[in-house]
């Protein structure tokens with residue numbers, strides 16, 4: 001990855017770089033490109049619209065010209081339009097039904113059973129949980145429709161896909177291609193069916209095979225890549241993100257795309273068969289929910305992320321242990337209580353801390369800290385903290401001048417941090433100008449400045465012009481600062497742990513305990529941090 005990044009940077013900074021020509025601003029994309037069966041396909045938006053409109057035109061012509069009114073025995077008295085309107089309702093209703101059904105299931109798994117993330121350790125296992133439910137929901141909606149022929153639903157599906165391809169392409173969304181790619185074989189399948197069977201007969205199974213092949217292939221690939229990205233992400237997107245609903249919706253959407261012909265197919269059969277299919281898939285849904293609810297989300301290869309900070313506060317002289325998780329899996333509260341019982345002072349009452357921009361404890365990993373749901377634990381005070389000399393923090397204002405008539409203050413914030421890396425400062429101010437970029441937000445706001453420098457660089461500065469709060473003429477800016485004690489990172493600095501002091505002793509104990517307690521299903525990042533408050 002580093003090699004690729006370097007090559008990219010070298011290209012972008014070379015004389016062949018396209019960057020200077022991009023100064024005119026963002027240009028809207030004008031090409032459609034994708035890969036299918038190993039072929040890379042690329043064509044312009046113009047070609048795309050021609051292609052998709054032709055598909056829609058041909059489909060309409062074909063469907064209209066081959067429309068046979070229902071045989072007298074199954075007479076509904078519906079003409080072409082009315083008949084296809086019901087077909088369209090069947091297709092759209094199925095997608096809506098699938099989405100409602102999987103989201104109700106997600107709600108139940110998450111809030112009622114309190115078993116979210118049951119599929120986390122095996123990416124595709126969420127298909128087993130939500131697949132049958134999606135089908136049950138899709139089929140259930142068909143019960144509420146008037147009787148409609150298999151042929152009509154098939155044609156309605158073709159028209160809808162062709163229409164969606166055109167609509168999305170008109171909105172300049174290149175991904176419209178997915179509907180073209182699944183619509184085209186449906187047209188071919190309809191033509192094939194015309195050859196193989198008579199009007200008002202069942203649709204030939206060959207047509208199903210031809211029409212289902214491409215959506216199933218693209219749908220499977222789509223499902224694969226989307227789940228491979230999103231399932232691991234749900235372990236990191238925080239407690240508040242609706243992880244269960246995101247995954248359920250992905251299964252509902254990709255499933256609807258991958259097996260669209262399930263809906264015409266079910267209309268091949270009687271209402272009794274439809275009811276039996278619904279009962280079957282509902283039973284499967286209930287069984288899989290029961291099975292998944294006893295699964296553990298994490299295993300040794302797919303661990304829970306745990307963030308642990310040992311904070312030495314050089315202002316208050318206190319030490320705290322902060323623990324945070326970035327997922328909604330059950331059990332974190334219990335874990336935090338176990339940690340408190342084992343490592344905190346006796347009789348300590350554990351309460352969740354509030355995560356906001358003003359919570360400086362986690363500024364080391366700001367802005368990712370927003371995804372955490374942390375606890376703050378008191379630690380017993382130890383004498384040895386106070387004689388740490390090899391690492392220390394200084395925050396000061398130099399070149400400090402106040403322009404009383406303009407109501408502004410200009411200063412250089414100077415941070416000295418020998419032995420401390422990844423420093424971050426946070427403060428509330430109305431910054432008019434600074435050396436970071438040309439446009440600080442034009443309001444009184446919370447600012448976070450983070451520094452990432454090589455070990456051994458001990459100072460950094462930032463020049464700022466800030467507006468003095470009304471009625472204040474002397475400044476007085478509260479700066480919250482934190483950084484990572486370079487010698488106190490576990491397991492990174494395991495080999496020289498004795499240099500990391502008490503934090504490293506605690507981490508070693510903590511890591512061993514966690515490993516025994518949770519059998520290697522938790523991956524903890526343990527950082528020894530130093531922080532405090534300075535007024536400049």
Ligand SMILES: *[C@@H]1O[C@H](CO)[C@@H](O)[C@H](O)[C@H]1NC(C)=O
Nearest residue numbers: 313315316360361531532533
């Ligand atoms: C350090 O202690 C001060 C005083 O109690 C507090 O205001 C500040 O938020 C603490 N900072 C950190 C990073 O713990």
